Amino acid sequence: MTLRLDDIHVSFGNVRAVAGVSLTLGAGDRMGIIGPNGSGKSTLINAISGIVRATGAIAVDGHRLRSGSARTAARRGVGRTYQTPQTFTKLTLIENVMLGVPTAERRGGTGSAWWRPRERRRTAEALDVLVTVGLDDLAEQPAAILTYGQQQRLALARALATRPRVLLLDEPAAGLNSAETQALGETLRAVNAGGVALLLVEHKMDFVSALCPRVAVLAGGRLVADGPPGDVLSRPDVIDAYLGVPHA
Ligand code: ADP
Ligand code: MG
Helix, strand or coil: CCCEEEEEEEEEEEEEEEEEEEEEEEEEEEEEEEECCCCEEEEEEEHHHHCCCCCCEEECCCCCCCCHHHHHHHHEEEEECCCCCCCCCCCHHHHHHHCCCCCCCCCCCCCCCCCCHHHHHHHHHHHHHHHHHHHHHHHHCCCHHHHHHHHHHHHHHHHHHCCEEEEECCCCCCCCCHHHHHHHHHHHHHHHCCCCCCEEEECCCCHHHHCEEEEEEEEEEEEEEEEEEHHCCCCCHHHHHHHHHCCC
């Protein structure tokens, strides 16, 4: 899997949210994107996942994604989570996850003989994903009972159920305590080791530095740095961009 962004721009009226971002992400990569509030991080994820329209080229394995088409992005293996976890509180965890598991193509009614084994397979796949995020014990419970940290895990499970090849995460550690953050890091490493590339927007520097061998910095919609976290986070211009104050 290769995700390639070439000169991506997104504007909302006069606001240039993303202003000429180019980057390439490979199959085994874990890349962090940091930057101050309003620097375009969520908008970049929205552009890649087809939630907002963008100019420039976004391609997965050389296949150009249609701007603003979430369906095209999903079909090419782009999965994502949102800054606020998206879960259905009245549904059980397994039902939440099954909404993401690709449905078997319709060849008969839901009562026909072929359907049942496939439904069982979908259920088994959904349960596997709940095991991955450590929520399988709660599979039959309604999502309403979950803590915030568990909701984040369920949202991750829902994204994994789409079998992404590249997973875009929008501040996955926000609102998590340190034990939950640590556990999330371990889960994401395991997901990545299974061949899923990670592009992770995050505020928690320690978390990003520990998880991502490569970190990019967005400021005012532009990438101002891209490299190993130790190098990037010590650059004076990055510190300026991040803190929004002149470097002494
Ligand atoms: P970040 O995630 O880095 O905090 P965002 O991508 O959410 O930043 O926002 C970047 C800029 O684009 C901000 O100025 C924000 O107000 C603006 N913006 C984001 N989404 C929209 C939208 N749907 N409509 C109008 N302006 C938006
Ligand atoms: Mg954001």
